[in-house]
Each structure stands twice: as C-alpha cells, then as structure tokens.
Amino acid sequence: MPRVSQDHLDARRRQILDGARSCFARYGYEGATVRRLEEATGLSRGAIFHHFRDKESLFLALAEDDVLRMAEVVAAQGLVQVMRELLSSPAGTGDTLSPADWLGTRLEVSRRLRTDPEFRARWAERSEQLTVATRERLLRQREAGKLRDDVDVHVLTAFLELVLEGLVSHLAMGLPADDMDPVLDLVEETVRRHRRSG
Amino acid sequence: MPRVSQDHLDARRRQILDGARSCFARYGYEGATVRRLEEATGLSRGAIFHHFRDKESLFLALAEDDVLRMAEVVAAQGLVQVMRELLSSPAGTGDTLSPADWLGTRLEVSRRLRTDPEFRARWAERSEQLTVATRERLLRQREAGKLRDDVDVHVLTAFLELVLEGLVSHLAMGLPADDMDPVLDLVEETVRRHRRSG
Numbered sequence: 001m002p003r004v005s006q007d008h009l010d011a012r013r014r015q016i017l018d019g020a021r022s023c024f025a026r027y028g029y030e031g032a033t034v035r036r037l038e039e040a041t042g043l044s045r046g047a048i049f050h051h052f053r054d055k056e057s058l059f060l061a062l063a064e065d066d067v068l069r070m071a072e073v074v075a076a077q078g079l080v081q082v083m084r085e086l087l088s089s090p091a092g093t094g095d096t097l098s099p100a101d102w103l104g105t106r107l108e109v110s111r112r113l114r115t116d117p118e119f120r121a122r123w124a125e126r127s128e129q130l131t132v133a134t135r136e137r138l139l140r141q142r143e144a145g146k147l148r149d150d151v152d153v154h155v156l157t158a159f160l161e162l163v164l165e166g167l168v169s170h171l172a173m174g175l176p177a178d179d180m181d182p183v184l185d186l187v188e189e190t191v192r193r194h195r196r197s198g
Numbered sequence: 199m200p201r202v203s204q205d206h207l208d209a210r211r212r213q214i215l216d217g218a219r220s221c222f223a224r225y226g227y228e229g230a231t232v233r234r235l236e237e238a239t240g241l242s243r244g245a246i247f248h249h250f251r252d253k254e255s256l257f258l259a260l261a262e263d264d265v266l267r268m269a270e271v272v273a274a275q276g277l278v279q280v281m282r283e284l285l286s287s288p289a290g291t292g293d294t295l296s297p298a299d300w301l302g303t304r305l306e307v308s309r310r311l312r313t314d315p316e317f318r319a320r321w322a323e324r325s326e327q328l329t330v331a332t333r334e335r336l337l338r339q340r341e342a343g344k345l346r347d348d349v350d351v352h353v354l355t356a357f358l359e360l361v362l363e364g365l366v367s368h369l370a371m372g373l374p375a376d377d378m379d380p381v382l383d384l385v386e387e388t389v390r391r392h393r394r395s396g
Contacts, residue, residue, distance in 0.1 A: 026337035052214075107312065114305065120372055155380045162381060166364030173311035175359055182353045183360060190388045
C-alpha cells in the first residue's frame, strides 16, 4: 500500500463531497445510489467509503460542510448577502458553492428532518452554527450602531433565518425569483436602524 | 343502482379529501398507496376513484382545497393571521384545517414542484389564488390607511408569502416554534404604516 499524504487525503475528501453534493441534489438521498455516487465522484465505492463510513455519514458531512461555508459568508457579509447570492449566482465553481447544489442538499435535509427523528437529533447541533454566526454578526452590527435596537437580536436572527428558509423553499420549487430584490431590500431595512420617515 | 343526492356526493367527496389529506401527510405522495387511501378514508378504491380520476387528481384537488381555505382566512384576517394559526392550533377539527395535515400537503406540493415540471405547470394557476387574496387584502388595508405606502403592494405580498413559506418549512422540519410570536409581530409591523419611532 502506498503512503498517502494528508493533502492528498483532503483533496480526495473534497472531490467526494463535491461529487456527492451534485448527486444528492440531482437524485435525492434515496436516489443517490452507490453506483451514481461512483459516477458523480469519479471514484470507486471502495475509495468513497474509505473516507466516509456510509452514505448517511457522507450526506451529513456535506450538509455540515455547506453550513460552515454559509456561516463564513454570514460572518463577513450577513445573512441577507447569502440570500442575494442565492438569487444572483446561477452556478458556482471551485470554492463557490453552486446555489442549485446547495439547495438540493438543503431540501434533502428539510425532507429528512420531517421524516426521520434520528436525523433531526443529529442535525440540530450542526445547524446551530449558522444561527450562531448570524447572531454574532447582528451583535457586531448593533455595536456599530447599524442595527435597530428596539427588537431583541434573537428575534432578528430568527426573522432572517425564517426568510432564508422561505427563499430556499421558493427557489427549490422553481418559482420565479426575478422580483425578489426589492423584497430582500425590505428584509434588510427591517433589521437596520430605523431612519425617520418622511 | 340507488340514486344519490348532490349533498351525499359532496359529503362523500369531503370524506375522501379529509382522509386522503392525512394519508398524504403521513406517508408522502408515493407512500400513499391505494390500500392506505382506502384505510384513511374508510372507503373502497372503487368509491374513491368514482370521485377522482386517479391519485394525481385527488392530490391536486386537496392541495387546491387547502389553498382556497387559506385564501378565505387571508381575505378576512390577512396572511400573518394564517401564520399565527399555523403556530397556535395543534390540531384542527371539522372546518378547521389541521396545520399538521396542511403542512404535509404543502410539503408534498413543494417536493413535487421541485422534481416534476408537469406538476409545476398544473400547480401554478392554482397557487395564484392565495397570492391574489393576499394582494387584495393588502390593497384594502392600504385604502384604510393601515399599510405602509412607501413600498409597492406586490413587494409586500411577495414578502409575506416568503415568510409563510419559511414558516411552513420551519414547522415541517419539526424545529421549535415557541419563540416565533415576536418574529411574526416584526413581520406584521414591517408591512404596517410606520409609526414615528422615539
């Protein structure tokens, strides 16, 4: 057996996650058979399951991977920016996550949360990272005087997460999204410090 | 063959829709087999498919039924009230739609919109009724001076629908909703006429 470097292992893991993401998005969790995962990743089942114990572990790893990448965008630019990117970027390359792929994963997570209580328990801790990133970003915005101060940060966080969830669902259903920009402007204005009207 | 009255036909149709709604909510569209539909409705497949051409027609009829009932609540009380009822009523009886059942149908609609372009086309015209009811309600509110007048009614309608979609998704995923009331207060405040702050 040849020795493999950590870099090689990491690259291989990334290759599997990226292929699996498209595969799950396209076929759904149940439909993403081992054969299809082999095709999508360009690797054998032996190679895939050397890195991930089973399909469930692979799916959880990539869903968590998505949450971490989103949390980074949230920390730097806020959750509304995540939503704008969902609307604007038709396909991602390299480090950028394709919204279509991301949506597919997210929808599969939603569906399994609904139907699988065990999955729900495993997912709860992972999804918390996005909430934390959103809340911390809002707290920094409040300190900078950019956030309205008459509504609790937890409420504003839950509000933004609810709108994101709605947007994910909207896009996933293939509904038209070309008129969403002014809606996101309204969402952004809602959490910002109120300017006097008139 | 005995003659049956229109009342009897209507009651039978309602019985089928109510049973089918629970069945689709519990097992999903594919999992709602004819045998399970028989159990859930207490009727034979012959009786069920006397009223509905096939499972697809039955599903569309009940999804449309839900939209019409929601549109009635929207017309009388607004879309935020629909959301509050989704949060507050654990189970419906008689004319009241159980949020759990309604959510199940709605999620199945969402899933099929994502995966089935033909269904998407058939659904588009039906879902329009809820949008129309929401927009008309907002226009009446604006005439009554209760709505903010610096944002287009189409934008406010899309905003409320986006939040509803998020709430549906949130509840369907079994996420905690006991802290949602202040979020809906914020949503309601966002579409209302601005009061001067301070």
